[in-house]
Amino acid sequence: MEEILLRLFTQTLGEQADTITKLPGAGSNRHYYRLKSKNHVAIGVIGEDEEEDKTFVYLSRHFEKQGLPTPRILATTDDCKAYLQEDLGDMSLFDFVKGGISQHDFNAEQWGAMERSIGMLPKIQFEGAKGLDFGRCFPQAEFDRRTVMWDLNYFKYCFLKSTKAAFLEPKLEDDFEQLANDLLEDNEPGTPTFLYRDFQSRNVMIQNGEPRFIDYQGGRRGPIYYDVASFVFQARLQLTGEQREKLIATYLNALRSYRKVDENEFKEKLVLFVFFRMLQTLGAYGYRGYFERKEIFLNAIPSAKDNLKTFMEEHADYLGNRYPYLFHLLQVITLDTDKKEESFDGLCVDVYSFSYKKGIPADTSGNGGGYVFDCRGMHNPGRYEQYKSITGLDQPVIDYLLQQGEVQRFLAQVYALADPHVQRYIDRGFTHLSFAFGCTGGQHRSVFCAQSLAEHLHKQFPNIRVRLCHRERGITTTF
Secondary structure (H helix, E strand, O other): OHHHHHHHHHHHHOOOOOEEEEOOOOOOOOEEEEEEOOOOEEEEEEOOOHHHHHHHHHHHHHHHHOOOOOOOEEEEOOOOOEEEEOOOOOOEHHHHHHHHOOOOOOOHHHHHHHHHHHHHHHHHHHHOOOOOOHHHOOOOOEOOHHHHHHHHHHHHHHHHHHHOOOOOHHHHHHHHHHHHHHHHOOOOOOOOOEEOOOOOHHHEEEEOOEEEEOOOOOOEEOOOHHHHHHHHOOHHHOOOHHHHHHHHHHHHHHHOOOOOOOHHHHHHHHHHHHHHHHHHHHHHHHHHHHHOOOHHHHHHHHHHHHHHHHHHHHOHHHHHHHOHHHHHHHHHHOOOOOHHHHOOOOOEEEEEEEEHHHOOOOOOOOOOOOEEEEOOOOOOHHHOHHHOOOOOOOHHHHHHHHHHOHHHHHHHHHHHHHHHHHHHHHHOOOOEEEEEEEEOOOOOHHHHHHHHHHHHHHHHOOOOEEEEEEHHHOEEEEO
């Protein structure tokens, strides 16, 4: 195939290439080469999927006509499986800014490159869609229910099952259906927009200080939120909340050239797409890492999980209420566990606090569940103004509950049930047991009781693992 690229180079540029150098690959199945002659340089590409290659060539030529900063296509074979494109250099946006990532402190030049990149996105989305034949997109013309479910099942089969997590498929599918409904609701049926699909720092090249964009062959008609989520919440950049807000503001300022902007409405919708995009990313990393054994993706999985965990904690009330089974399952798989914990084969006791308004926590162990205790018979601190903004982990609430005297009697009876049950499960070699405490809001009484039982069991049975999940608070701890 290299001979084809050499022939294309000579036919197109009028000189024979003096060198052809294979470039390192990443996640793509395409093979890249840099061809150089005395006066010219080009990137040669050999693809394995004819339809995907044809899509990239078509989109590139269309974007060039629209004045977008994407690589020019110099020449192709008839089937587009080999082609030459403009050489944009070797400096990706990620490489350009990575010196500031670990300190979360980018210099002016680095930050400017990120702002210019996200600021160009509305132009790509709106100008790129003008006159575009979406029927030539690959593999789908638009972002629809089918593509949403593909991505969610990609996450399920390529990542979730690879973690060996036990889950109930019907309950998971129920939440998938709800998420699909929410994502597809009111997605601006008017002016079409181009969904880049993989708008992130490794797909932005920095040439003479300015961003140029690559790897959009998976794009299609779709909502603008997806690309913003892909860029601003990509795990590898490790952006702070403040930095993300600044980049979102930059995007919205540029977006105003194309449509009216309601910032609150935009950010509410963005939460859903960030959540969805994080699941899709884990699916991609799982496939490329666990199945194809590509090290770059295996190494990226921990940071992607941390990114998801942090995001879920920030939006626990909304996501936990909307997708309760999926939310709990993700809490389990994003626990900070080391190798010793992952290979743990003793008894694992799950302890939950929850709100009855949002349902009893689902069992994901396959054991069928365990004890559920109703804490609503006790006095509720949440009725008083001074306790409304704090939880059963805070000392004023703890003092209130202890002064009422009910919680001590309640927990004494819980301990009397729990201790012999746990001991029996240890003796019989069982691996899972659960205790759940519910109250009205999952904030005060249930939180205190769940925390108390978890600490009690950890002290009484130091050789078991206790996983404590305050579901409505988005807090998970392992003892």
